[in-house]
Amino acid sequence: MQTRRDFLMRATSSAFLTTVASRTWAEPEPPQSRLVARQASVQLAPSAYPQTEIWGYDGTMPGPLIRVRQGGRVVRRLLNDLPQATSLHWHGLRIDNAMDGVPGLTQQAVATGASFDIDFVAPDAGTYWYHAHNRSMEQVARGLYGALVVEEPERPDVDRDEVLILDDWLLNQDTAQIDADFSRSHDRSHAGRLGNFIATNGQYDHSLDVRRHERLRLRLVNAANARIFELALSGLNGWVMALDGMPLERPQPLSDTVLLGPGQRADLFVDVVAEEGKTAYLVRVDNGEGFVQSAFPVMPGSSNARVNMPDPLPPNPDMGAPDLAQARRLRLHMGGGAMGRLRSAVLDGERRTFREMAEANQFWAFNDMIGMTDAPLAELSLGEPVRLEIVNDTAFPHAMHLHGMHFHEIATDGTLGPLRDTLLSYGGQTREIAFVAHNPGDWLFHCHMLSHAESGMMTWMRVV
Template sequence: MQRTLLEEKKKRNIPVICVFVAIACLLVLMGFLDTFVLKRPEAGPPNPPAASVPLKAPELPTGAEVPQALNMGMPGAPISVTDLQATHSTAPEKHFTLTAEAASLALDHGAPVQAWTFNGSAPGPTLRVRQGDMVVVTLINHLSFGVTIHWHGVSVPNADDGVAGVTQNAVKPGQSYTYRFLAKDAGTYWYHSHQFSYTETTGGLYGMLIVDPASPQVHDDVDSSVTLHDWNGANNQTLLAINTTTGTVKTNARAGQWVRLRVLNSSSDQHTVTLLGAPFMVAALDGHDVNAPQWLNQTPLPIGAAQRYDLRFQMPRTGAVTLVTSANNRQYQSAPAVVLGQGTVPGKLPAVSTHWFNLDTYGQPAPDPITTKSHFDVNYGITLNNHMGDSLGRMGMVYTLNGKVFPQTGMIMLKEGQLVKMHLDNQSDLIHPIHLHGHVFTVLTHNGHALTGSPIHLDTINIQPHDSYDIAFLANNPGIWMLHCHNLLHANWGMDMMVMYDISTPYSIGRATGNFPD
């Protein structure tokens, strides 16, 4: 019956129906027809989030300039890196196993990130030991390419430094390797692969090492550690995560408790952080205590690649304390963040203060074995720069030390017992976090001016564009050590050199061995 009536209407007013059909077709195209006569079908499952960029196994450059087997040691030297191992002792042993394996990380942003991990997570397990312990770590490689572990900031014997082609061969798929070293110095340190460091560390092969002091000078009720890391997400979007989330890390802390928050930047770029909700102090830098640190309030902290800050504060009577980050150095962002205590990230976040943390004046002076007035046995000047050029047969932006790229950068030659001074001059428009293996150095001057606060001891100095620093250290750890930029892209494209004692090595860098330490 309904159909007969419609047919009669159609006969009486065909033009009107044609107009109606045309309008209906247009509405279908616009997605609004359900407003009139049609019911839109129920929505199906949402489209899955875009997958992150798959990780590609690292490969040596293929240019003719790639060495076949480059030996970094001193020919005929009486001592080999293989001789420079931890001596047997009665120290308590702490044993750990780290398995390099692939995993998919959620990071709370919706799309999984493909990663290379230690024990299935990135960061890998936090290794916690006591000052004076013998640390024994077995690396097992379940990946399809070689890996190592470098103990960043730890004064290990040279044989345990984890630099592929210099202190060991990369651990091949299915193989294992054991590191053994004494935890001499308390502090906040970390570990990461030093074979194809740019791809492997960026891809997730990193974690923290914390050495608790044998005789603590202060008491911390809460001791928490967090890691800042940049991930390559979908569409090559950079995702900053804290630990394993791009959201909020929650940490329990009660009113009145003293908190130590250890912050590591494991990415290659500088990040800016601060604490909201309580005054705080920078108790240690790169694991080394600051003398008489002053209280800070919402002070921006620039943390360079590979650097660590130990922040101490007391929880307020009410509310939470929040670690926030800034993406543009103008305004803090709500995520990622760390919330300590009961509460959430503040709804309204402050602008980034113009009064930044300044290690030149922070803390109070104290006697130190190395000062600007010390007699230095060796002085070296190193300029940092970049330009378009060639690195191992690859054309692109290269990053130079004294105008050259590795392995043409030469060597810094040392003898045990020498007091060594280096002048680091950043002539580029980029930030260069320069890391020295195997030693702790004292920062003497910044842009020609002596530091006026606490003695500052670091293993990585974050050098801003067109800044310069004088640093100095005692040559007290024989071996073959790297000096390089910890923006690992810069290291991969040339910004590396060796600090050499009279030591030989049986290992080589290049195509014949597959070792490439960046």
């Protein structure tokens, strides 16, 4: 089992498995293909350890990379070959509500041996991902996820386009098997299920050969149950081009670190500036110390040198700002968890003390309500602008994900931040977001620290 020290920045490039992964421009999607959720064994840990039993789409880790052009159709038949019912959510995509994959809200869970037909048009270019949304704390932790890339109509000026899915796994240190206790009260009431084995694309020693002066597009996806990734560059100069799939108005130079909460994504353009024979790194920062998340050994030869800032990515449709003066005001108060001040809340229609909540393994509440309710947080009219105040009255961070729509954060001076679909909120913070309710249907709003969602942090909105 790897230790934190194994991934110090002084690690040499010889410690990493070298792979080459060039990408091609997306071909048209086939009329229909299968996506099978099934059990499999993969070599997650080093070769001295046995293979790890996972649940994966088509038995791979991560699941198949799906690439489609903007405006293209994604057609899949999800087949469930697991011992549990499952479903499939397309995270960040503004698609038809019937394709959102939330059991009990948009569809029934897909039973063992059954199938579900997926068919939607991808309206927005950007980096998205798909993952299980039934018993998601367990099923995502076992490996049920993959990336969906929706490509711009014209190829951006980059040499390479690479997807890096970041995750942590909670493994037994002797057997390298996934810890099967998914109901641990500590995980549910504290920071969530944190793994002891950190990987990129299912590889603990992820590495890509590069050439000096190459410009890479790195599509970063945080698929972890609860881990917040703080990331920096070494031997690379970079810009943040898009967040949660949505392009920024102007590229933002990456001079410090970028934070990715669970479910969040970032598109970086990076130029390789490390010398030939050296290694550049995507660095993970933990408690002020740097560890290698991905390595980029610099091979002989060089690409055409670029010194210019990249042009912005083209905007997606319907990225306009809501009218804040006309916006409907809503409030979401997050309470509970260990070291919190929640004394009681409503669970299954009855008010319970916090002790009674803990006995039911439920620890969190939104507006004094635990888990999904019969009535939505709000019923919104199509096209209605909304301002939602989110009060994190807990001791822990939460990654609040809104299905089906993107939002802007409202700064203290009233300006609007970039479009996101997941907001990382730290304990004690009050944040405000604004969006236009442009997508009809019933949309989940929940914490993407998935053990928090399982233990109370879920609600929903209806757009009619």
